[in-house]
Amino acid sequence: MRLESKESWLRLGRPWTWGLDVSTLYDCARLAGVSTATVSRVLHGHDRVSATTRARVLEVIQQLGYVPDGAAQSLSRRRKQVIGLVSVDRASDPIALESSSLLFADEVLHGVEATLRAKDWSLLISFCGEGDPRAFERLYSMSGKVDGLIVSEGIVGSEQLVRLAAKVPVVVVAGSRHGASTDVVTADNYAGSTALTRHLVELHGIRSFHYVDGPSSAPNALERRSAFENVIAKHKEVELVSTSRGTFSVESGRRAVEAMLKEQPPRMPEAIVCANDHMAIGAIQALAGHALAVPEDVAVVGFDDIYPGSLLDPPLTTVRQPTRSLGERACARLLERVNDPALPSVIEVLPTELLVRVSCGCGEGTRGARGPARMSAQHRRTVSGSRRSGSSKPRRTAGS
Amino acid sequence: MRLESKESWLRLGRPWTWGLDVSTLYDCARLAGVSTATVSRVLHGHDRVSATTRARVLEVIQQLGYVPDGAAQSLSRRRKQVIGLVSVDRASDPIALESSSLLFADEVLHGVEATLRAKDWSLLISFCGEGDPRAFERLYSMSGKVDGLIVSEGIVGSEQLVRLAAKVPVVVVAGSRHGASTDVVTADNYAGSTALTRHLVELHGIRSFHYVDGPSSAPNALERRSAFENVIAKHKEVELVSTSRGTFSVESGRRAVEAMLKEQPPRMPEAIVCANDHMAIGAIQALAGHALAVPEDVAVVGFDDIYPGSLLDPPLTTVRQPTRSLGERACARLLERVNDPALPSVIEVLPTELLVRVSCGCGEGTRGARGPARMSAQHRRTVSGSRRSGSSKPRRTAGS
């Protein structure tokens, strides 16, 4: 039976390659007149091969255009060198497109990819609609194809996350802790929201607020709101006029403010704080529909620093999350854990940064003429300390 | 030696799983008291297994939480069920972020993923900086990890694409044909640009243009420009005042228009046509800096329909590419080719769609008051026929 095997070493045409020119390690070995072990050693360098042999083998590899089969390597090495990333999909529908935190997930993705690329690992991607009932199933079967998994908060429940983490190392991005088995990398929503609220209260002297909350299931929304409320509570003279809840979408922000405007008796706040930028965009649209100017009649702020924020009129004051770093750190942490699954789990909080633009009432002078000039990205001004400091500790930024 | 092998079937603890609870097909077989073949058949259904056995095996699988190893399956099936997607990276730097066609690539990605997900295949992602010298190397080694590759135009040269296609099926997205071996899926830039230009000439009666071209290496830019020029050439009374070349970035658009404004003698066109939206944004910024209103003083149009386009002031008239469909079609085509590499290569052109907003001079009435009201996405108006018609044939849209 070994004889047959040996014969197979000498075969070249593999019928299933269907005209594609694919060669194996055996082909290289045969052509170079060495054993497969030697070819493998040449390929990986980490073993002594004589210079002559190495040269000969390299030449054959070059000539055949040999590329090692990833599946075979994974199987043999007992390591796939692949990380899976599962995040929320956006639908193809343009409305839903705006509504989801689309740019956020894509930025995280780029961060992860860059980290992996540097280590020569690969990235396997999958998206799930929010609340997709088959999400867990998909994640679970994905665990057989990767060495570790990066999962966005909100894809699957806590209990399922724990089950998953028993099979494969898991890092949760932008979420909260789930049991002792998963790592978490998230942004300092609390500090960001605190800085933003203090900016409004202490610098602009705003005394009455409307708050547009995010979905109750989102830990992010929770933290942002609780920070907001804590600042309000510290200032006796400041009042939270009313609150509404949105879904993080532009449309829901618009509706929230429409509803607020229709309230009887009408109670106009001095500022509207939205749990994310999309809703802030919706809020501004709604206000514009009622001929209310931002920030003259009412200030509006968001959270996230999505791409179009600086192009808006007025440019949106918001809090920047280190989105790409979130991906980078999550990935780095995951790789550590893959190397030692026994590592104690940690929760890593990256600093956020207050971006003061115009919609809060700041701006050059008393706010210049309206118009396209507003579209410049130059309005961005960094308020918190140095950006992207190496430290990953929460940085409580002073409010102004 | 076979005896050793048999013994190994009975082993359960695999030292290298390091505390992660991973079980193999053999574990299942042993616990269920059947052979691995039977477990495999139960898993895949496509073979007759008695109801009793099936139930017993399923229970064991459930109990162990067994997930098949992807690498082993790939190796054994001689098919990885993985597609690779390589597109252009954006840097982390926010300036560069704006400059690249970031949203475009991400949209394509989502289209590809959705198609793959439906078939239970996986998606391997990699990004390359534009002009990355190691791009080919990375693509080449990726070919050992996937069954097919989707590559953005501009990542590697034509000759390298051909070499790649000899190893693994390749589909090029948003590009032009490269030899007989790769498929191409692209958008109908020519028709889109024609419709846009005709809209300006025939509806708005514009008689003088400035054109901001894209990089000369981009086939997209070429097509857009040639369509533009052909329309101009058909109208004797219309003049192309001047032309400049940008890099598709916001900044380059701004610079192009700054340069145009500084020209001596000053020659102000009635409209500025930009080869993409980013440059159009830059153009509008530059004009605003010189107190020139869009579209009152000069009309500006772009191409691509990037996300912020509808949020701008004024909302940007542009041409929509079916970005997500581009990904979907590329993927579908690739899967066909994976199943039959001998298929003749095709070039598939998806229809584009003129989106008339405000920056061309359209808009409700004679353009309402400036201000946040402009941010509404409602300004979008579809001019060409029904959107997303099933047909993939170029659709030459009438200019108005």
Place this chain on the structure above:
DNA sequence: GACAACTGTCTAAGCGCTTACATCTACTGT
């Protein structure tokens, strides 16, 4: 009762690598 035709299950080869171990040379020191 012999034989064919199923049916359900098992055996074991093989997918293309990596790598522990065995082997073979060529030196070195005594």
Place this chain on the structure above:
DNA sequence: ACAGTAGATGTAAGCGCTTAGACAGTTGTC
């Protein structure tokens, strides 16, 4: 001259799965 050592290379097991082919048991046919 010979054991000892180190360097270069070969051998073959094994990674976890799929599946062709073997095999035993059951039914149906004449």
